Amino acid sequence: MIKHAITKHPVLDLIKERWSARSFSPKEITTEQVHTILEAASWAPSANNEQPWEFQYALKGSAGFDSIWNCLAAGNQPWNKHAAGFIVSIARKTLSANGNPNANAEHDAGIATGYLLLQASSMGIYTHPMGGVDKVKLSNELKLTEDEKILCVISFGYLDDAEKLEEPFKGRELTARVRKPLAEFVKLVSSY
């Protein structure tokens, strides 16, 4: 598959095979499957095991799906009409024990989000995280408190044919994935 990562090192197949899809098939995803994906997220590490994440989801055909879709940026709406559902990834900004700010909240909720993407991929379910969302509008729709910060919306579903997409989405679906070489972001710490 063109979208699988070509790596220099023996990276896990699960990581190589995940990619952000846009062409979703009409096949439904069940609540049980979503719960499996979200339980995987809960097994992410977090500072003090605070688990400072929250996930709200909606399946296609529900009012929740429509209200999340309505908050997507214009460039994300067309191809997401066919998503089987959305997961809203949220960080809880304060510590449950004392209400103080949790400096690790977004980091830890981000790891949990990564876990859910990989769990979905292992189940043959494709995902697409999106920051192109009107987060103020979506916070209002979901009646979130000041403590709850939306990180991204993830659409998911089974994969359909890229040919069903219109441009520019079709072209993006067919483009190979690229990454910076390690030399650009890895440094060996040496004594100074």
Ligand SMILES: Cc1cc2nc3c(=O)[nH]c(=O)nc-3n(C[C@H](O)[C@H](O)[C@H](O)COP(=O)(O)O)c2cc1C
């Ligand atoms: C936080 C976040 C926000 C993103 N926002 C969007 C978005 O609004 N629209 C979009 O099409 N893709 C979005 N993406 C997907 C990225 O473009 C994609 O992950 C990146 O190009 C790497 O491709 P891959 O996921 O297929 O490896 C987002 C990804 C992340 C993690």
